[in-house]
Amino acid sequence: MQPWQDPEIDKIREKYYEFATENLLGDTEQRDKEGDFSIKRWKEVAEFGFLKLLMPENFGGAEVPVTHLVAAIEGLGEGSMDGGFNYAICNQLCGLQTTINIFGSDELKSRYLPDLMSGKSMAAYGFTEETSGSDAYSMEATAVEEGDAFRLSGTKCYITNAPYANLVLVFAKTSPTRSPFALTAFLVDMEWEGATHGREYDKMGLRTVRMGELIFDNVQVPKSHIVGVKGGGLRVLTESTLWERAILIATALGPMARGLKSCIERTKTRNQFEKPIGAFQQVSSKISNMIMRYKLSRQVIYDIASRIGNGSSLQPHAQDAAIAKIFVSDNFVKFELDAMQIYGVRGYLLESFAQQDLRDSLSFNIWAGTAETLRNTIAKLAGLPVE
Amino acid sequence: MNVKESIKNYILSELVSDKENSSLSETDQLIESGIIDSLGIMKLIGFLEDNLSVQIDDMELVPENFASIAAITSLVEKKLSD
Numbered sequence: 004m005q006p007w008q009d010p011e012i013d014k015i016r017e018k019y020y021e022f023a024t025e026n027l028l029g030d031t032e033q034r035d036k037e038g039d040f041s042i043k044r045w046k047e048v049a050e051f052g053f054l055k056l057l058m059p060e061n062f063g064g065a066e067v068p069v070t071h072l073v074a075a076i077e078g079l080g081e082g083s084m085d086g087g088f089n090y091a092i093c094n095q096l097c098g099l100q101t102t103i104n105i106f107g108s109d110e111l112k113s114r115y116l117p118d119l120m121s122g123k124s125m126a127a128y129g130f131t132e133e134t135s136g137s138d139a140y141s142m143e144a145t146a147v148e149e150g151d152a153f154r155l156s157g158t159k160c161y162i163t164n165a166p167y168a169n170l171v172l173v174f175a176k177t178s179p180t181r182s183p184f185a186l187t188a189f190l191v192d193m194e195w196e197g198a199t200h201g202r203e204y205d206k207m208g209l210r211t212v213r214m215g216e217l218i219f220d221n222v223q224v225p226k227s228h229i230v231g232v233k234g235g236g237l238r239v240l241t242e243s244t245l246w247e248r249a250i251l252i253a254t255a256l257g258p259m260a261r262g263l264k265s266c267i268e269r270t271k272t273r274n275q276f277e278k279p280i281g282a283f284q285q286v287s288s289k290i291s292n293m294i295m296r297y298k299l300s301r302q303v304i305y306d307i308a309s310r311i312g313n314g315s316s317l318q319p320h321a322q323d324a325a326i327a328k329i330f331v332s333d334n335f336v337k338f339e340l341d342a343m344q345i346y347g348v349r350g351y352l353l354e355s356f357a358q359q360d361l362r363d364s365l366s367f368n369i370w371a372g373t374a375e376t377l378r379n380t381i382a383k384l385a386g387l388p389v390e
Numbered sequence: 391m392n393v394k395e396s397i398k399n400y401i402l403s404e405l406v407s408d409k410e411n412s413s414l415s416e417t418d419q420l421i422e423s424g425i426i427d428s429l430g431i432m433k434l435i436g437f438l439e440d441n442l443s444v445q446i447d448d449m450e451l452v453p454e455n456f457a458s459i460a461a462i463t464s465l466v467e468k469k470l471s472d
């Protein structure tokens with residue numbers, strides 16, 4: 004049986020769906036308008052056990068298979084309208100906690116994972132800078148070795164959860180070259196002297212989570228807070244973005260499942276020219292395309308999720324992760340464009356789910372590798388001399 | 391094929407894009423000269439782990455171990471004999 008047909012998967016999805024409909028609906032439309040985030044909900048989802056899912060049992064985690072996490076993400080997304088929130092909480096689990104679990108020392112894991120799992124702490128991913136987006140090596144943040152510590156300086160921009168995160172995985176240059184060993188990853192506590200929260204950004208989508216700047220001004224980071232090894236930042240960066248590419252994209256599935264139900268219902272009940280609009284082939288073919296996009300996206304994600312072990316490296320799946328990210332992102336955007344069109348003017352109103360999901364979907368082609376740079380990765384991994 | 395030859399063949403066939411480097415010597419500097427870039431190093435580690443049955447630990451991910459074909463070979467041979 005394929006994982007996307009497994010009744011066990013359906014049960015988990017259902018469990019999270021019910022939890023989300025009971026606890027996470029309500030004020031989302033208002034928060035989407037205001038660009039507001041709910042810390043209360045973060046704690047509720049953490050209490051429900053979501054942030055434990057992939058984590059090792061010996062640190063208090065649930066250590067479930069990766070396909071079970073995908074099912075939970077699907078359920079959360081289908082049962083709530085909170086695209087930004089779901090993106091951020093899944094990002095903490097896939098991009099940050101998993102990275103700490105794979106590369107962190109036992110000391111870092113026992114000190115930080117329990118609070119991240121319980122929702123007491125919140126983490127952010129500090130990679131992007133004004134000078135460095137797709138090109139990691141043009142980063143300007145530096146960490147200079149001084150005795151038992153590194154002195155970290157630099158400004159990280161466009162960081163999800165930045166305004167309230169108390170823990171940050173920061174990437175900085177420990178060598179001025181463009182060598183693959185020039186980057187190092189550090190776990191930085193925002194309470195440390197010299198670490199401050201900078202400006203906030205107002206964005207068009209994923210508005211139920213906030214984004215901001217993080218400033219590090221000569222922060223003393225103990226060597227024990229290196230994630231991986233000095234010079235091993237590239238491996239940490241690659242691994243964490245691979246998890247985002249392969250698994251965080253599952254946050255597209257809930258909105259697609261929810262949108263599909265609404266759109267099918269709408270095309271059967273909205274009459275024009277004395278017929279349900281679903282009787283017009285140009286409308287019904289939109290629904291057919293939406294079903295294809297949704298089902299194939301699910302299969303692509305479950306396929307890769309079923310091939311990766313909990314806490315294991317995704318390196319061998321680098322090309323498949325890039326393919327999954329491009330495929331799902333592209334289909335998510337096209338799906339939401341169709342959903343909006345099916346609703347006509349009602350889809351264009353700020354109260355419509357379709358416009359909110361469409362705005363959210365547009366970010367998928369940017370975070371964790373843009374659609375363009377991922378195509379470069381696929382071609383490079385096939386041996387082409389792409390720059 | 392011995393370890394050194396497998397590594398050299400892999401680098402030449404998969405990581406070197408211009409023909410000028412087809413006569414790569416075992417002491418040529420791979421990282422410093424940019425022959426192996428960031429994606430290249432990840433591919434190379436995948437190759438070593440899958441084809442030469444060694445597990446590269448994070449602690450071994452240092453420039454010295456990947457500086458040249460000779461350095462990579464000695465890392466792999468040391469791990470195979472451990």
Ligand SMILES: Cc1cc2nc3c(=O)[nH]c(=O)nc-3n(C[C@H](O)[C@H](O)[C@H](O)COP(=O)(O)OP(=O)(O)OC[C@H]3O[C@@H](n4cnc5c(N)ncnc54)[C@H](O)[C@@H]3O)c2cc1C
Pocket residue numbers: 127128129130131135136137138160161162163164209366369370371372373374375376379390
């Ligand atoms: C919703 C959202 C959340 C984010 N959260 C975080 C976060 O938590 N932490 C964090 O560190 N960052 C975060 N980011 C930033 C994200 O990682 C960067 O946006 C991404 O790495 C791309 O960098 P850039 O936006 O600077 O684009 P640039 O690198 O400036 O690229 C601009 C354009 O040029 C294209 N381009 C660049 N290089 C090439 C090339 N070689 N070949 C072809 N085309 C190319 C790109 O594809 C893109 O279309 C987030 C972004 C979004 C949208």
